[in-house]
């Protein structure tokens with residue numbers, strides 16, 4: 001078992017170092033060309049980086065994944081691989097600088113599964129704050145955190161809210177997972193439980209990294225909702241996910257198709273590109289933040 005785990009981690013590392021998806025539509029373009037710098041932060045020289053910040057109008061992406069089990073058929077780094085595929089392609093459409101691999105999010109609910117890396121609550125928030133602070137110090141005054149992991153859905157808006165605590169000279173935006181939309185091909189499995197490594201996510205992986213999808217293994221484990229906790233709607237507790245999906249698998253990965261994956265990839269890429277354009281055009285958020293920070297220093301003087 002240890003050996004299997006080590007092999008998976010090695011495979012994951014190799015794939016992350018490789019970083020780009022293999023031939024799949026729409027293919028990420030290679031590194032920089034003469035007239036257009038690379039979208040990869042780590043591929044730019046220092047001088048190129050300065051020009052890239054100007055070209056990006058200070059807009060940078062922080063694609064956010066995780067290391068966790070994804071059924072029996074998808075790699076541990078699935079969320080990061082998928083979200084980077086969407087972010088890198090979008091940044092090539094609408095130029096933005098993409099921060100390197102980042103997977104330091106919320107995943108306590110999968111600590112009982114092999115290969116999960118779950119940093120403490122404090123470290124998650126500190127590391128994210130220091131990362132966005134460092135990005136901003138280098139000219140990224142508009143940072144879009146592009147989320148690729150459902151377990152971050154509460155963490156990221158909370159992080160964005162905490163930016164109002166003390167003054168920052170930059171704006172944090174959070175973009176959710178936007179891979180479904182109008183005109184989507186019909187799903188074969190129940191959308192209500194298609195939540196983790198199921199039909200939808202597996203289809204996307206078939207486009208981003210088809211070489212890492214083992215569709216034949218998907219039916220060897222149940223992704224059914226075990227509904228072991230009976231609580232009224234609106235009453236939340238952290239063990240809810242484990243109560244429903246103890247295998248850390250929700251849905252039917254075997255129902256995945258390239259057709260659905262192509263739709264999702266296109267929708268996600270367009271969604272990120274649209275967000276980059278909206279953020280570049282947004283002149284209000286920073287102005288309002290500054291007004292807010294100033295007023296919060298002396299609330300008694302705030303006009304009523």
Ligand SMILES: [Zn+2]
Pocket residue numbers: 070078079148149150196197201
């Ligand atoms: Zn996932």
